[in-house]
Amino acid sequence: MAELEEKRKYLPFEEKGKWTLEIYGIQVKQGLSSSIAAKFTKSIIIWHIATETLHSLEIEKSDAFRESKLLSEYMIYLLALHPHKLSLPTTDIALEHACCTLRLFLRYRDYKEAISMLSSVDEDVIPLFVEPSNATRITRDWHMLLEVQKLVADLRTISNK
Template structure:
């Protein structure tokens, strides 16, 4: 997709960082779009993106050994701490108020300068990505097209994670019924697409 070249920065970091940036941006877009009258209709790509986003963060936090090595739990903790600091300034802490506040965060400041204290938070990058994704709608894209692209990103992340999960972790999961990630890996292997998708 042509516009994705402008968002390429969001998938160039470490895998756990990309998951968190996209998860937070997906949440921001999801909550913003639920408040739009035009977005009240059921959108399967929006719902799929939200579910995959939540699942990938579940793996990052609860099943980190199933993902490529990284510092995802540290990034998650620091991003939560940064969000909590921002939300302290909001009297009304409902989802809509918090979403509006995050989308007003100044993303012009490079994240390294804004962090300053060695924080591994990805919150500023996520706000920047969410703003970019929301602006796609004003650039000849409709809401449906935006969510279609976002769901493709999440499916690619899921497939990448399935291929890069250590096989012993997949085996462990199979003894307990199997994680979705393991079932995806098995399906990919069955259809002979693991080599194509799993190349770095």
């Protein structure tokens, strides 16, 4: 934590995970970069789905992995049940969009097929027509499943420090 405080020099938390990635020398890749740049609400949703996907793929669960899953579950809990604590006014819209997208995606797929598609490095695997038709200004250009897929692919290439 001291390294993080030194790196950010008590500036406001506007860079989200950027400083942590720099401290550990992790190259920011496409999926990581877009998840960090995303609005906080969307970022929590993307990371939660990616964490669940990776959890399904992992055979050996490390302490760091269990901790990241616990953090993911806590953040989605705050987002869904206590969004006022995070001061996020668009939470309901983003969560509704995420639920609709997942419902459409999972409608004709079993669990293993869905995990396989989300963990594939082939971007053509996830059809863009899986997006709900009731997009709002907040969700219009948000291809959630594609962002999850890119993040999962990037996280699988990073060593577990």
